[in-house]
Amino acid sequence: MEKEVLWNKEFIFISVANFFLFVTYYALLVSFPSAAIRNYGATGMIAGLFTAVFLVAAIIIRPFTGPWIERRGKRFIMIISLLIFAVASFSYSFFDSVIPLLILRFIHGIGFGMATTITGTIIADIVPESRKGEGMGYFVMSSNLAMVLGPFIALTIFRAFDIYVLFWIGAFFAFTALVFGVATRLEKEEKTTIMKKQSMFEKAAMPISLTVAFFALSYSTVLSFMAIFAAERGLGAESSFFFAVFAVVLIFSRPFTGRWFDQYGANVVIFPAILLFGLGMLSLGLAQGAFLFFIAAGLIGVGWGTLFPCFQTLAIQSVEPKRRSVATATFLSTLDIGIGGGSLIVGALAGGMDLGMIYAFSSVYIFTGMAVYYWAQKKNAISIEGTQQHREA
Structure with a gap:
């Protein structure tokens, strides 16, 4: 074919x-x-x-x-x-x-x-x-x-x-x-002309949206505090290359992970990605030199970099095509809340805890996210099944 x-x-x-x-x-x-x-x-x-x-x-x-x-x-x-x-x-x-x-x-x-x-x-x-x-x-x-x-x-x-x-x-x-x-x-599209009250949030997309917010709490600590952490560990010169390694590894892995998602299903990609994300945060917390620092960048790049598009795909698949815009808005708004919330929480903790310790402990938090995703994908499967039945009807 x-x-x-x-x-x-x-x-x-x-x-x-x-x-x-x-x-x-x-x-x-x-x-x-x-x-x-x-x-x-x-x-x-x-x-x-x-x-x-x-x-x-x-x-x-x-x-x-x-x-x-x-x-x-x-x-x-x-x-x-x-x-x-x-x-x-x-x-x-x-x-x-x-x-x-x-x-x-x-x-x-x-x-x-x-x-x-x-x-x-x-x-x-x-x-x-x-x-x-x-x-x-x-x-x-x-x-x-x-x-x-x-x-x-x-x-x-x-x-x-x-x-x-x-x-x-x-x-x-x-x-x-x-x-x-x-x-x-x-392509020319039909517009909604009936001015009835419409929901601004997509209920079917909420389980996966809450899941991405759960993981975003941890990822936000990398975005917000990487420069400070690198300086504390004497890796200031290397810090500017952290996201470069992140991106290179992501680029090389993306053709495979996207196809595996389509061919074998979300779980085959997402559960290993959660594991790699958690190992990346653990490696980052333990990093004292450039080698483990960049290993962490690669693992986080594959882990989080795979999870985000997979979760967004599941969110839009859970709804009818005409509700994709609302599902996307629900997904991204919840993601932003997770990133903002994570920055605030770690900002409060950073005054009394070493950032490396926070990163290391966050790996345990990420591993527990497997249970969160397991719950969400069950809910999502029900939504997708209902969407397909609605289309067939």
Whole structure:
């Protein structure tokens, strides 16, 4: 049997738009708190708000995005969201005080929350059912690569130039994402015209969404405290390459894990990925030198880097196609809550505990996640069966 086409123009354009969207996001994520202190005289607490208000805006807007997509159509909402994101990126250079910049960060977060919801929804619709795991994996890899390139660009520019240079580069990336979004042509779709009250959360997607939030609590500690941990262990020079190793290993493993998901089912991929993720966190906690530090990066890259697209695929498979936008919004909002919650919890613990100990203990937490996923996949199987019966009816 001939394989259904995956790498069509729409898939490539949306993935490229998603890549530039996340490059801008990660570049500003790692640089804005430092810029707030250095350029605008903000305190540490105020500097943290530059990240917090952005994520809060994204979490707030996502539940509304799903119903808007059903009523106005995917392409319209995609262009609007990328336009908001691009205009906000462009506007940073015109303000030099904290309050206006915080307001702009909130608006920027609205565009980001909408855009990440709609791009995931479009990909879920255009990827063939027989290659859903593979396709979602490649799509998510675009944001994984951005996670490496964004911070690298930001830290390189921020050390050598003023923050405003980075703002203009971020604006260029954001407008590039908008161009690819506008260039994407989608099939004509039916819009919901009945103005009845619609649920902004997808109940069927909640078990898997709660599961990804469970694991995100642990992964957020890597995102938020890697630089501090590396400095404590005398690995400051190596820290900038941690996510590079993460990404390289992920790129080489992704073609296999996506196909195995489609051919053999989710469990064959997810349970080993949980194990590798836990071993990676244990290795990171025990790392005293570069060798084990990079081993941890590779294990976490395969583990978490495999779990995230697999969970997102299960979330969208649990609902009817017309509810995929709401399922995607539910999934990503819950993920953001997990990442934000994990950063707050570890931030509170870090004052009295060694970060290495926290990483090592988190491996036990991750291993218990096998039971959480076992519960969720049972619930998800029921949802998928009900969805299939509804389609056949």
